[in-house]
Amino acid sequence: MKININRRPATSDPRPGQCLRTFLREQENLGVKKGCDGGDCGACTVHVDGVPVHSCLYPAVRADGREVTTIEGLADDDGGLHSVQEQFLAAQGFQCGFCTAGMIMTAATCTEEQKSNLPRNLKGNLCRCTGYRAIEDAVCGVSHVTSGGHGDNVGAPAGRGVVTGTAAYTLDVPADELPGLLHLKLLRSPHAHARIIAIDTASALRVPGVQAVFTHEDSPDKYYSTAQHELHTDDPDDTRLLDDVVRFVGQRVAAVVADSVAAAEAGVRAINVEYEVLPFVLSPEDAMAPGAVLLHGDKSHASGIAAPHRNVVAELHSSIGDPDGGLVEADFVYENTYTTQRVQHVALETHASIAYFEEGRLTIRSSTQVPFLTKRSLCRLFDLPPNEVRVVAGRVGGGFGGKQEMLTEDIVALAALRVKRPVQLELTREEQFTSTTTRHPFTIGVKAGVKRDGTITAVVLTVLTNTGAYGNHAPGVMFHGCNESISVYKCTNKRIDAHAVYTNTVPAGAFRGYGLSQMIFAIESAIDELAAGIGMDPMELRRRNIVAKGDPMLSMHSEPEEDVLYGSYGLDQCISLVQDALDRGRSRDIRFGAHDLGPGWRIGEG
Amino acid sequence: MIDTVPPRRHHAHARVSLLEYGRFQVDVGTAEFGNGTTTVHAQLVATALHTTASQVVVRQADTDLLDHDTGAFGSTGTVVAGKASLEAAQELAHILMGLAAGITQVPTMRCRLTAEGVDCDGTFLSLTSLFSLGVERDIRLSAEGSWGGTPRSVAFNVHGFRVAVNLGTGELRILQSAHAADAGLIVNPMQCRGQIEGGIAQALGAALYEDVRIDDDGAVSTRILRQYHIPTFADVPRSEVYFASTSDDLGPLGAKSMSESPFNPVAPAMANAIKAATGVRFTSLPLARDTIYLGLKAAADTEGATRKPTRL
Numbered sequence: 001m002k003i004n005i006n007r008r009p010a011t012s013d014p015r016p017g018q019c020l021r022t023f024l025r026e027q028e029n030l031g032v033k034k035g036c037d038g039g040d041c042g043a044c045t046v047h048v049d050g051v052p053v054h055s056c057l058y059p060a061v062r063a064d065g066r067e068v069t070t071i072e073g074l075a076d077d078d079g080g081l082h083s084v085q086e087q088f089l090a091a092q093g094f095q096c097g098f099c100t101a102g103m104i105m106t107a108a109t110c111t112e113e114q115k116s117n118l119p120r121n122l123k124g125n126l127c128r129c130t131g132y133r134a135i136e137d138a139v140c141g142v143s144h145v146t147s148g149g150h151g152d153n154v155g156a157p158a159g160r161g162v163v164t165g166t167a168a169y170t171l172d173v174p175a176d177e178l179p180g181l182l183h184l185k186l187l188r189s190p191h192a193h194a195r196i197i198a199i200d201t202a203s204a205l206r207v208p209g210v211q212a213v214f215t216h217e218d219s220p221d222k223y224y225s226t227a228q229h230e231l232h233t234d235d236p237d238d239t240r241l242l243d244d245v246v247r248f249v250g251q252r253v254a255a256v257v258a259d260s261v262a263a264a265e266a267g268v269r270a271i272n273v274e275y276e277v278l279p280f281v282l283s284p285e286d287a288m289a290p291g292a293v294l295l296h297g298d299k300s301h302a303s304g305i306a307a308p309h310r311n312v313v314a315e316l317h318s319s320i321g322d323p324d325g326g327l328v329e330a331d332f333v334y335e336n337t338y339t340t341q342r343v344q345h346v347a348l349e350t351h352a353s354i355a356y357f358e359e360g361r362l363t364i365r366s367s368t369q370v371p372f373l374t375k376r377s378l379c380r381l382f383d384l385p386p387n388e389v390r391v392v393a394g395r396v397g398g399g400f401g402g403k404q405e406m407l408t409e410d411i412v413a414l415a416a417l418r419v420k421r422p423v424q425l426e427l428t429r430e431e432q433f434t435s436t437t438t439r440h441p442f443t444i445g446v447k448a449g450v451k452r453d454g455t456i457t458a459v460v461l462t463v464l465t466n467t468g469a470y471g472n473h474a475p476g477v478m479f480h481g482c483n484e485s486i487s488v489y490k491c492t493n494k495r496i497d498a499h500a501v502y503t504n505t506v507p508a509g510a511f512r513g514y515g516l517s518q519m520i521f522a523i524e525s526a527i528d529e530l531a532a533g534i535g536m537d538p539m540e541l542r543r544r545n546i547v548a549k550g551d552p553m554l555s556m557h558s559e560p561e562e563d564v565l566y567g568s569y570g571l572d573q574c575i576s577l578v579q580d581a582l583d584r585g586r587s588r589d590i591r592f593g594a595h596d597l598g599p600g601w602r603i604g605e606g
Numbered sequence: 607m608i609d610t611v612p613p614r615r616h617h618a619h620a621r622v623s624l625l626e627y628g629r630f631q632v633d634v635g636t637a638e639f640g641n642g643t644t645t646v647h648a649q650l651v652a653t654a655l656h657t658t659a660s661q662v663v664v665r666q667a668d669t670d671l672l673d674h675d676t677g678a679f680g681s682t683g684t685v686v687a688g689k690a691s692l693e694a695a696q697e698l699a700h701i702l703m704g705l706a707a708g709i710t711q712v713p714t715m716r717c718r719l720t721a722e723g724v725d726c727d728g729t730f731l732s733l734t735s736l737f738s739l740g741v742e743r744d745i746r747l748s749a750e751g752s753w754g755g756t757p758r759s760v761a762f763n764v765h766g767f768r769v770a771v772n773l774g775t776g777e778l779r780i781l782q783s784a785h786a787a788d789a790g791l792i793v794n795p796m797q798c799r800g801q802i803e804g805g806i807a808q809a810l811g812a813a814l815y816e817d818v819r820i821d822d823d824g825a826v827s828t829r830i831l832r833q834y835h836i837p838t839f840a841d842v843p844r845s846e847v848y849f850a851s852t853s854d855d856l857g858p859l860g861a862k863s864m865s866e867s868p869f870n871p872v873a874p875a876m877a878n879a880i881k882a883a884t885g886v887r888f889t890s891l892p893l894a895r896d897t898i899y900l901g902l903k904a905a906a907d908t909e910g911a912t913r914k915p916t917r918l
Contacts (some may be wrong), residue, residue, distance in 0.1 A: 136839070151795070570850030
């Protein structure tokens with residue numbers, strides 16, 4: 001076979017059935033990224049005879065006799081950059097940069113005509129960080145970068161590495177630096193709730209290449225939280241590394257360590273597990289009902305769970321001022337219930353880590369937002385002194401809160417400590433969806449009153465959050481969500497009753513906004529309804545009721561947080577800036593006739 | 607509104623050192639995942655040391671580098687870790703001036719730190735020579751800074767949409783998207799705008815269609831990106847982004863946090879715009895086309911007639 005990669009012949013042939021993406025990475029082209037392995041995200045885009053393809057779908061064998069170009073070979077061999085790479089640098093058309101190599105490879109093939117329709121021609125490349133404006137500017141040759149210091153549009157120091165595919169993300173470690181590297185794959189629960197009666201690992205251990213299998217019997221007998229905070233007591237200790245009870249479909253049951261990913265996967269398929277299937281509960285309302293099956297009923301209050309016998313991981317009951325009086329005093333009262341859904345972070349780089357030994361010391365290279373807290377957690381879990389563990393992160397391919405968790409480091413550490421060899425775990429996109437974390441779904445009852453003059457008289461909230469099978473971030477998200485969302489309003493009559501509840505579903509965790517987006521959806525929708533109820537412009541109602549600089553910011557306590565100050569205040573400016581922009585846009589649309597979209601269309605602002 | 611730092615402390619340590627060839631190195635704990643803090647550290651350190659960001663090398667996210675760092679979450683990259691690196695850089699500036707003043711016997715008050723070295727009232731000591739002098743005299747040209755995440759400030763975001771909704775089909779078109787942020791004195795406007803645009807795009811996905819679905823057996827049924835659509839290039843409008851003109855007393859050189867908060871006002875602004883267009887209040891996310899269609903149909907059925915738009 002003769003496959004040319006970046007103008008040089010490949011040093012080996014692909015294995016039967018191998019896709020081009022993994023073959024290229026094995027050929028040390030680490031700029032070729034894995035985002036989904038399903039042809040959806042485009043992070044793995046390369047050229048085959050000049051045509052951009054998703055290398056995760058392209059059989060490597062089909063590259064026989066062809067010229068493959070990756071991001072590393074896009075520019076000429078003279079050390080310079082391709083013009084599209086220059087443009088991505090000049091416009092800083094990236095943030096985490098994990099999608100950038102693929103984005104550049106696609107853009108580099110665009111004709112001028114194709115560039116005029118980027119919504120169509122970049123549809124095969126997803127970016128989760130930028131919102132695409134910066135990418136559009138890059139492809140179209142707009143430049144933003146200047147040099148300098150504070151207040152200047154300085155380019156990211158890693159920019160050149162990002163656009164050339166040489167910035168090292170978590171798994172971009174050359175093979176010769178990790179001799180003897182093993183791969184870990186996880187057997188995951190098919191049941192929403194079950195007790196493991198027996199696990200037969202014998203046939204898995206007979207699979208060629210399998211080195212070890214780990215089950216709950218190998219797990220430290222300790223509970224912790226995958227959530228990482230400065231104070232580990234912020235989260236309930238309800239999780240075991242491998243448990244003998246599984247509480248959601250997709251929870252870890254066993255880990256197989258093998259010479260290759262394929263052998264580890266074969267090992268996972270060969271494990272036999274006998275489950276005692278238990279009743280399960282999927283909605284938080286059902287979980288709180290009397291007689292509901294308990295997820296963590298075996299744990300005590302000492303675990304940090306507010307009420308294990310009611311499936312309640314955290315609760316908040318607060319009342320300041322006179323909310324009932326405020327509702328009586330109101331000229332208009334609005335009441336409704338709002339719900340928000342589960343959302344996934346979809347960081348383009350999936351969770352991954354490698355455990356290895358440096359002069360005998362356990363070192364974890366991980367895709368994490370919290371290396372120091374993860375080190376602490378590993379030390380606590382395995383009873384290791386701090387000087388025996390090191391955690392490092394390479395460039396991380398997106399986080400959004402999803403990597404404020406320990407979801408891979410614990411299991412690779414266990415495996416490496418036992419087999420004394422380097423061990424790598426890379427989650428698949430499917431595992432990201434089924435087995436990591438999501439945003440907490442909220443159900444929010446809002447009752448609020450307003451006087452005809454626009455004074456909000458009371459805000460009463462009933463909040464139910466679904467934390468899934470484990471309580472990582474459940475208390476924090478609930479408390480944070482209920483705080484700034486209402487402390488921004490001066491009204492001093494506020495009542496909150498909130499519960500964060502376990503269900504037999506994939507755990508929720510930290511996610512950009514940390515409870516606020518859910519609560520603000522409900523509160524700001526209700527504010528518009530209050531305005532409608534008294535016939536006032538909704539932004540005018542906001543202006544009359546938002547805190548001004550110096551006003552106490554109150555939500556659940558009658559005294560403001562001692563250490564939250566108005567270091568500056570620009571909310572009034574923000575409201576004016578957006579209102580003025582909408583005014584300009586409306587006039588513009590009318591001037592150009594763009595406000596009339598034809599029959600059946602209605603226009604609104606909010 | 608969002609507090610600029612999470613409660614109950616958030617710690618960061620940083621170390622800034624002069625390197626042999628007159629460049630500076632800053633060691634920080636925070637990881638870089640597209641949040642842009644690496645650039646911010648370089649800019650803050652450069653400002654304190656009167657040089658440009660290109661002269662600053664950042665090492666990060668390694669538990670061997672420093673004592674402790676709570677990590678990059680809760681929008682703390684700039685306001686906590688940045689404050690630590692700024693403090694370290696300011697301290698190193700003092701050390702360099704002190705060393706130069708001692709050697710030239712010129713009072714520190716008359717010494718001036720520049721991008722090339724220290725100008726001691728006309729006598730110039732380059733950064734390279736200061737490095738050598740430091741080695742000779744066994745003076746560590748390195749300083750540390752830390753910040754414990756308190757007191758905290760507040761940052762603000764407001765989003766506005768003008769949308770068109772087709773009453774017959776539930777189709778939604780975003781005609782205008784405008785966002786204003788109060789992030790204090792912005793360290794890097796281009797990068798901060800990127801954070802805001804990215805937050806809007808991610809929030810639009812959550813507002814309009816992203817939904818991890820669970821089947822009756824408790825399993826996630828949206829298991830690949832083909833079943834869980836995230837915004838593509840075609841889905842995201844170009845938003846107008848505006849900044850309030852403020853400077854924060856608590857943040858590093860007047861800056862505030864701006865990474866999580868742009869997400870938060872997007873869904874309610876969208877729901878309120880749809881209400882304004884159609885007269886129908888949608889109370890459940892996501893506001894997908896089928897949801898809007900069914901919601902409009904249900905409202906029309908109950909009222910027996912199509913509602914009049916509240917604003918045109």
